[in-house]
Amino acid sequence: MSPMFRSLSNRNYRLWVGGSLVSNIGTWMQRVAQDWLVLTVLTTNSGTAVGFTTGLQFLPILILGPYAGVLADRFRKRLILIWTQTAMALCGLIVGLLVVAGAAQLWHIYAAALGLGIASAIDGPTRQAYVSELVDREDVANAVSLNSASFNTARLTGPALAGVLIAWIGSGPVFLLSAASFAAVLLSLWRIRPNECAPFSPTFRRRRQISEGLNYVRQRPDLVLILWMVGFIGAFGMNFPITNALMSTAEFRVGPGEFGLLGSLMAVGTLGGALLAARRSGPRLLHLIGGAVALGLCSFVACLTPTFWLYAAMMIPVGLASITFVNSCNTSIQLSTDGEFRGRVLAFYLAISQGGTALGAPLMGWIGTEFGARWSIGIGGAVVMITGVVALIVVSGRSPLPFKSQVVNALSLRRATR
Secondary structure, three states, X not given: OOHHHHHHHOHHXXXXXXXXXXXXXXXXXXXXXXXXXXXXXXXXOXXXXXXXXXXXXXXXXXXXXXXXXXXXXXXXXXXXXXXXXXXXXXXXXXXXXXXXXXXOOHHHHHHHHHHHHHHHHHHHHHHHHHHHHHOOHHHHHHHHHHHHHHHHHHHHHHHHHHHHHHHHHOHHHHHHHHHHHHHHHHHXXXXXXXXHOOOOOOOOOOOOHHHHHHHHHHOOHHHHHHXXXXXXXXXXXXXXXXXXXXXXXXXXXXXHHHHHHHHHHHHHHHXXXXXXXXXXXXXXXXXXXXXXXXXXXXXXXHOOOOOHHHHHHHHHHHHHHHHHHHHHHHHHHHHHOXXXXXXXXXXXXXXXXXXXXXXXXXXXXXXXXXXXXXXXXXXXXXXXXXXXXXXXXXXXXXXXXXXXXXXXXHHOOHHHHO
């Protein structure tokens, strides 16, 4: 088997990736349907309402994330995922039934987004940490990258399918199809053989487990740098559903098919970036900081494009840069964090990245509504570029910070990949 796909030789990992692919396609269809429903049916092109919906969906990770990490370190991750995936399916089913019945109101969507966010807050750290149990340590970097490839294959097809289906059968059936897609990942979880996974050593319940995780992070300047970067970039540079929705409706005045196409073209870039990462043995400092700077630059260029098709073309390098940064962050944490703390550190990472998105989404939606979508993208791109440049200064020879060499050594993952 090609080294790029070596993790797929593991039966349990193949089951997990296959089930997740189907489920993620449905999830992306639901996201597009949700934004389109709020933007065009329940409001009149309100970017603020779309931003608030996104905020509710990501806010729970900011509050519950650290506790979710404790759960992931204490209990068997497979059982946690079965419960969270079931809850997420129910959220899509309820909204779909309300829309089909013509009874959906804006507050219903807000409530469903919050419920989905609560389930996702518990699911996220567990899902990320579970990958390390499915494969051998030397295959973790490859498995994380293939996970990203699976996710972005779904991101490539989901929005395009959603755009076609919304125009053909409406938003309600799309929510129902999303709910049905969770059956695939639930079936794969039931078929995984726990005795073939890496041994699970639970962290027993004791006081101050969250504080222990925070102290561990504070002693790791490389982790502090990653968390600081994902906080700013999540808040200002990862609000593509909002900015793409506003550019489609308010700026270019196109329909749901073109809106779905933007997500698919972005996924072309992210899928390519994920497959390139799968060929590497691990992340490097260049990929982490270079991805951040490139994402800011590409976003800034995208906001200046005069036509829809030029803007759509820019989504490919935007996707490539974003996955390069995100995959480098994720793999760095997976490979360099001690197993007993991995769930909690990943929970902090997701809480800051997705919580930053939750806090930034209403702001970016408001800027897009009041001043125009281009301003929202441009300001976000500028903040992301500045974040990348500041991180480069911190780890370069120009930095006066005493822990600079520690950051460089840790982010090079010498101890994790030797």
